[in-house]
Amino acid sequence: MDTHKHEQSSQQHAPVTNDDSLRIVLSRANDPQICTFWVGLYKNNGTGSTKEFLQIERLDEAFRYLIEVGLTEHEPLMLSDNTGAVHRQFFLLPQKAFAADPVAGKLLISKTLSDLVQKKAGIHLASSIAGAADRQEILTDLVVGLARHKMEEIHLLTADIGVNQLLNVSLTAKESLKAVRDVWIFH
Numbered sequence: 001m002d003t004h005k006h007e008q009s010s011q012q013h014a015p016v017t018n019d020d021s022l023r024i025v026l027s028r029a030n031d032p033q034i035c036t037f038w039v040g041l042y043k044n045n046g047t048g049s050t051k052e053f054l055q056i057e058r059l060d061e062a063f064r065y066l067i068e069v070g071l072t073e074h075e076p077l078m079l080s081d082n083t084g085a086v087h088r089q090f091f092l093l094p095q096k097a098f099a100a101d102p103v104a105g106k107l108l109i110s111k112t113l114s115d116l117v118q119k120k121a122g123i124h125l126a127s128s129i130a131g132a133a134d135r136q137e138i139l140t141d142l143v144v145g146l147a148r149h150k151m152e153e154i155h156l157l158t159a160d161i162g163v164n165q166l167l168n169v170s171l172t173a174k175e176s177l178k179a180v181r182d183v184w185i186f187h
Contacts (some may be wrong), residue, residue, distance in 0.1 A: 019182065022147045024170045026163055026187035027122060029060030029154040034154040035122040037089045039109055044094035046070015054081040059124070060159035066092065067126040076108065095126070102138050105178075106145060114149040121146070122155035135161065136169050147181060148167040155168060175187075 003128040005112055027034055039061050048069035071077070071092075079090040091112055099104035113121055123142055125135055139161075156166045167187060174183035 007021070016103075021182035021184055022151065022177065023153045023187045024143065024173065024183060025153060025155045026166050026170070026185075027160050029057050029058050029157065035120060036086055037091075037118055037171050038124060038155075038157075039091045039124055040066060040093075040124045041095040042066035042073070042092050043070030043130075044074040044096055046072060048072070050077065056081070056086060059122075059157055062114075063067060063124050063126065063159055065156070067095065070095075076112075076163055081113065099127075102134075106138065107140055110149060112147045113151070113158055114148060119151060120153040120155075121151065122157060124157040124159060124161075126160060136165060136170070136172075139166075140172045140176070143169065146172045147173065147177050147183070151165060156183040 025034065038059065043066065048065060048071050050071060050073075052069075052182045053062060053065055053071065053087070056065055074094055074097075076094070077090070077092045079089045079092065081090075087146050093105055093108065110122075123139065126137060139156065143156075145153055158166055158167065167185070170183075174185065177183050
């Protein structure tokens, strides 16, 4: 049975279920408290610093900073910020390396979250990494891969990728997982 809950907003917490289902939540930029662990990309060899990045509270602005200004780094980064009201963590990959080998990038994300035993994570892939169809395929592959690692809740940020595109990603992932897990989509 295909269940789709339109009345649920990402500003509400997705209900916890007592089964092995996966919750996919389309999160808005002003809902940072809902998910505190985010995966994203950054423009490597940029001019920004991790300190400046972590001072940005809104997720959409933070990810825009990562793509437009970038960081001086060129390796995957694990960042933790406990200076605000909410403790946030980020796993960031260099955009050029990810675009050059998306398969290796997806495997690194999946392995890292699995090794961390992360059960709830958000994903934001900037619209500049690939065309819309490629980006949707990459996101779908990530969601399906993370679901197979028993992720309980995956948030997709609706910043520069539209709700309709992310809903399509979610529905495609749900269809791919229908023999394995129940998937609930909240937006």
